[in-house]
Amino acid sequence: MNISVDPPDRVGPIALGMSVEQADDALRRIDGLQAEDGPREPLHGQANYASGLSIHTHFGPGSLVNAIEVFRPRADVSVLLHGFDIFGLPAQEVVERIGEFAELEEEERGCSFIAPELLVALWRPFVSTTEEDEQGYYFQSVLVARPGYYD
Template identity: 50%
Template sequence: MILEVTPPFGVGPVRIGMTLDEAEAALRSVEGYREPEPTGVPTRGTADYDSGMSIGVETSGGLVEAVQVYRPYGDVEVSYQGIDLLRTPARQVIERLGALTELEEDEGGRSYTAPELLLALWRPFVEDENPAEEQGHYFQSVLVARPGYYD
């Protein structure tokens, strides 16, 4: 499955500007959706999938202002312009995305933002040499936000 990242509009069927109810319906429509375990803790605006992927939305005024996708471990591609943002080594993502738009590095290379796209990438630490160290070798999340989100 390919989940298209389309900044600043959204990710897959989840669109910036949707109501929370609409966003939750869109989250349920993504292939591999898993019903949440009954914990008694509200989990509005988040969803988990068979691939290990999670998606969450941030709302303001009842409308989605950002969508964040957390790295899948199964056969899911989270793609922007043909770049698999979460399964391609981070160094290659930076090179390829940087050829398309300006990138701002933060946190010593753990985080990159493409301000013109309203797209951000994050990993907990940098490990560009050892692919076995997945959490530092690959980005662990991608966020797409509404215009003005970073102001």
């Protein structure tokens, strides 16, 4: 399964500006929703999937989605930005690819990168140059936000 990151508007079926209920409905449309996040239980903007994928929506004024954060799946899901898998490629390669079409600001000594004009942020807990340290070698989350979110 593929989930597209389409800044500054959406991630998969979840769009910025949705209400809590609309966001929950969109999260339910993604295959593999875990049983504890059942079809009738309110998700409150957070869902976990069998693939290890986790998606959290953040709400701002008017209880509308102002940011969508996606956490790296273990398997079976590609999270695509401009056609490449941001969790399947090493973080350094993701930075290089995004740098071809957007300016990136490095923060936290390379643990976090923000593309202000895309309103996208990438994060990992530490920096590693070896694939054995998976959490530092690959990004662990991507966040898409509304204009003004970082102000």
